[in-house]
Amino acid sequence: MATLSTPRLTTIARDALAKDLRLEWRSKDAINSMLFFSLLVVVIFSFAFDPTAEESRVIAAGLIWVAFLFAAVVALNQTWARELRNQVLDAYRVSPAPPMALFISKTLGNFLFVAVLECAMAPLFIIFYNLRSIGPAYLLIVIAFLGTWALVVNGTFFAALSLRTRSREVMLPLLLFPISIPAILSMVEATRVILTGDGLDSLASWIRILAIYDVVFTTVCLTLFETVLNAE
Amino acid sequence: MKPKLLIFSFATVLLLGYGFCQAMYIAPTEQTMGDVQRIFYYHLPSAWICFAMFMVNFFASIWYLIRRTAGADALAQSAAEVGVVFCSVVLISGPLWAKPIWGIWWTWDVRLTSTLVLWLIYVSYLILRRYSPDGTVEAAVLAIFGFLDVPLVYMAIRWFRTQHPQPVIGGGKGSGLDHHMWVAVLWNLAAFLSLALLVLWQRYRLAMAEKELEAAHAEKAISMEARPVR
Numbered sequence: 001m002a003t004l005s006t007p008r009l010t011t012i013a014r015d016a017l018a019k020d021l022r023l024e025w026r027s028k029d030a031i032n033s034m035l036f037f038s039l040l041v042v043v044i045f046s047f048a049f050d051p052t053a054e055e056s057r058v059i060a061a062g063l064i065w066v067a068f069l070f071a072a073v074v075a076l077n078q079t080w081a082r083e084l085r086n087q088v089l090d091a092y093r094v095s096p097a098p099p100m101a102l103f104i105s106k107t108l109g110n111f112l113f114v115a116v117l118e119c120a121m122a123p124l125f126i127i128f129y130n131l132r133s134i135g136p137a138y139l140l141i142v143i144a145f146l147g148t149w150a151l152v153v154n155g156t157f158f159a160a161l162s163l164r165t166r167s168r169e170v171m172l173p174l175l176l177f178p179i180s181i182p183a184i185l186s187m188v189e190a191t192r193v194i195l196t197g198d199g200l201d202s203l204a205s206w207i208r209i210l211a212i213y214d215v216v217f218t219t220v221c222l223t224l225f226e227t228v229l230n231a232e
Numbered sequence: 233m234k235p236k237l238l239i240f241s242f243a244t245v246l247l248l249g250y251g252f253c254q255a256m257y258i259a260p261t262e263q264t265m266g267d268v269q270r271i272f273y274y275h276l277p278s279a280w281i282c283f284a285m286f287m288v289n290f291f292a293s294i295w296y297l298i299r300r301t302a303g304a305d306a307l308a309q310s311a312a313e314v315g316v317v318f319c320s321v322v323l324i325s326g327p328l329w330a331k332p333i334w335g336i337w338w339t340w341d342v343r344l345t346s347t348l349v350l351w352l353i354y355v356s357y358l359i360l361r362r363y364s365p366d367g368t369v370e371a372a373v374l375a376i377f378g379f380l381d382v383p384l385v386y387m388a389i390r391w392f393r394t395q396h397p398q399p400v401i402g403g404g405k406g407s408g409l410d411h412h413m414w415v416a417v418l419w420n421l422a423a424f425l426s427l428a429l430l431v432l433w434q435r436y437r438l439a440m441a442e443k444e445l446e447a448a449h450a451e452k453a454i455s456m457e458a459r460p461v462r
Contacts, residue, residue, distance in 0.1 A: 182389075231369035
């Protein structure tokens, strides 16, 4: 006979994440739409200016992150759609499983999707925009990690927040972008510093702001997710 | 009109009128900027009141999440709306002053950009309220996010060099206002605060009335359903 005990947070988070990854592996919905979307952004930006010109290097950092930001919204919008069908979220609400586990699994899933996108798109940006880094390139990995986490943790949360609103797909960027401004500014500036080698002494401050942003909002998201899940 | 509201409105109009006289006629003309500087008597009180309103919104939202009282929610919504209006006044009066003094309408300096981002955050809050009238919990949660974001916004944008005049009040050496200018600032602050509280109070009453009406409608619908069909 099965014992009735409250399931552990890590077990549930792991199982929910495995389910999402399996579904994504079979359908490839999120990753395909994100990849194609950011490819379109790369091409369309190239009509606005000459991306290979030396002076374009200054704005390349902004372009890369804008492309990833918009592409991430495509995936974030689909986060909870699957759970709305057949009242999965309602079932989750009445189950004894900790709400935080669901949020953690969704956030990790989105983080992985966006990370795969970034790994796939980075070579394309380097080729099409003729990029090379003058500052310490290995720090780009740290910036990408912190920056992606900042977008994804708040994005997953706001996707849940806008579930009950009218036209929720429009709602997500409207809520996410204003709150994300400090994070976007920090990652764009940090990336620009590395790509152009200009003002390397400010690099540490940008990464610090990004890290503080991550810590503050991860804490707030984890604290308030239960409130949002049970809001009726 | 109720007597309390009448007295409050009358006092506000008097204060606004006296504040206007102070700012336009009594306060001395600034040496280098001339009369343009008089915008300051509206710019600064609006900025302070907008921050105060967003603070009210933050604490009312926390209170709503703890206690779930309709009053806290109505107060949070009203404060955000009044705050956005005063924030807009700041954002409009600033460029009007900047064009003759700096020669440009706008510059992406720390205080200007932070205020603009602040405005964006609270407009997104109002949009959420608009799109989801029942989403009071969601709105309260977003208000907490927005308020916590403000110091981070300021910190991130501080790395751009600042062009805004250093704080004249409570700033370093050499800052400070002439005695008469102080008087004008304080009168206008009192007048604008009175106006903000008046609007906040009325907006709060309206929000509460809307909630009551909604509850009455819901009750009526339930009682009609419960009536046996003959």
